[in-house]
Amino acid sequence: MPERTAEIELRLLLEAIFLKYDYDFREYSLASLRRRVQQALRQLECASISELQARVLHDPAGFMQLLQYLTIPVSEMFRDPEYFRGLRQHVIPLLRTYPSLKIWVAGCSTGEEAYSMAILLREEGLLERSMIYATDINPLSLERARKGIYPLTQISGFTRSYQAAGGASTFSDYYTAAYDGALFDKSLRDHLTFADHSLATDSVFAETQLISCRNVLIYFNKQLQNRALGLFHESLCHRGFLGLGSKESLNFSSYGKQFETLLRDEKVFRKL
């Protein structure tokens, strides 16, 4: 049964990564992880997962390469525009009542969602009193996020989504085009803190009013999903807001009764 051997190898690889590098993928959804490890095998030219394990144990640079496969660096600005429209119409008016705001974008990847949030807050006049904490486990993604430069080829898609999200200005006001990149406004960046944080191993670092964590929990198994939701519940202030991905829910978690649904289709929940 070769498949049985591969499952054992995969578990051993995740255990080795945890012991050596403190990155904990042991409670990720296996179906997707298995596939991404297979992709890594091909790209890193390893014949088996065991060979890959030996490589990453002895070579931190090799691990950093593998990490790019284990995390999912897929992101865009104003993804699912209806989500941002929902925040603008139904959450922002309530956030206005706070003298200062802390917002957590959990699993921010290369930062597109964090910048989108900053633009939304700027347009609603809230950015000056806000700090957005955008966290991820992938240092290369965080580095790109801090730079705030995105390929010009993506800008037309971002612009369409920005407009569909109810953007109040002109999207090009927020970036400077240079060569083949769009550099986002430094004054947005001043309200963004990009930091290394793991939903699998770290604890809560601040009290927040809004947490946006979209298309991150789908990569976790139920136990890890519950751990992450536990962190969110602990971090959120009384009646704080939680935004999830368009196909995510609290239905199969242990936190279904600790949040109420504010926007059903846009997946915005409120702490009870």
Place this chain on the structure above:
Amino acid sequence: MTRQAYEAVVLGASAGGVEALLYLFGALDSGGCRLPLIAVQHLPEKAQSQLAEILAARLKRPVREAEDKAPVQPGVLYVAAPGYHLSIENDRSFSLSSEAPVNFSRPSIDLLFESAAHAYGPKLIGVLLTGANEDGSAGLEQIAQYGGLTLVQEPAEAAVACMPLAALQRFSPDHVLRLRDMAELILRLEEVHAE
């Protein structure tokens, strides 16, 4: 022939697939099939979001868009959500992923089939129907490698034969059948074990 208690049917279809699925599911419903049916049908994203509704209007069994972490339940027809890959975990619950398209498709049939092969092993029936691309053939082969039963629609009957032919070029599936005979076979296999 060994008596294999099948526990789920995964299906993949592309161009011409909605009609084929409706015919097959209708026949399985009439025969009282209780197995969970899990389908990826390629469609433009907007049409994809209406697929569950379209099928539900024509079928007796409950039809649901598969939700992340939901357990697979007998008697239900699940369809993949638009814009996400659909997988089955080893504990027989669904998981979604927003990774890049595979074979230009998201959801991809290969991903559903490969994960289902892992989760169900020999207790799985994989069905590949009409379509204009090659998604699904690699996944169907993996179902065969894990001991599951593989069924491919007779290319002559398929609205578009590419997808069935791609599977036949890749390996030898257990049966190449017309939809009517396919439904009959699945019902018969289920009946054998209900005894």
